[in-house]
Amino acid sequence: MNRLTIEQERDALYNAARRVGLDARITYMERKGDAHTYAEKLMLNSYRKGMPYKSSYLYCDALDTCFFFDHDGHACVSVSASWRNGAKDLGRPIREALTHIQNMLNAMTEEADQWLRGGRDERA
Numbered sequence: 001m002n003r004l005t006i007e008q009e010r011d012a013l014y015n016a017a018r019r020v021g022l023d024a025r026i027t028y029m030e031r032k033g034d035a036h037t038y039a040e041k042l043m044l045n046s047y048r049k050g051m052p053y054k055s056s057y058l059y060c061d062a063l064d065t066c067f068f069f070d071h072d073g074h075a076c077v078s079v080s081a082s083w084r085n086g087a088k089d090l091g092r093p094i095r096e097a098l099t100h101i102q103n104m105l106n107a108m109t110e111e112a113d114q115w116l117r118g119g120r121d122e123r124a
Contacts (some may be wrong), residue, residue: 004072010052013067016107017054020100024112025051038080039064046070054104057098060089065097067104075108077101 004012010026017024029051035041043053043066053068062079079101083090089097 010112013054015111020103020109020110037064039066039078042078058100060093060097074107
């Protein structure tokens with residue numbers, strides 16, 4: 001897979017988040033020391049200076065995710081979670097979160113493919 005520019009990755013994350021109903025706030029990882037949550041630290045395996053990512057709790061109290069593009073340009077997610085028995089997030093909320101994850105990864109891939117095929121106007 002060809003690589004997108006940092007700006008194209010940002011736009012792909014933004015558009016994908018809006019398509020799947022997540023807020024479209026995109027953050028940048030300027031240096032490794034900017035990683036504070038476990039999901040952000042897991043993402044460091046694909047670290048590039050200035051890389052954009054989308055973090056979300058996916059409507060769960062104890063689930064932290066970061067969506068990003070890896071070194072090869074693939075849509076990825078890092079996940080950190082911790083629950084105790086009886087937690088309200090277990091059951092339906094976690095199943096719905098997994099669906100949100102798959103939908104976001106699919107939307108990111110589709111958005112990246114549009115850039116790579118030349119179907120996105122850089123001025124949009």
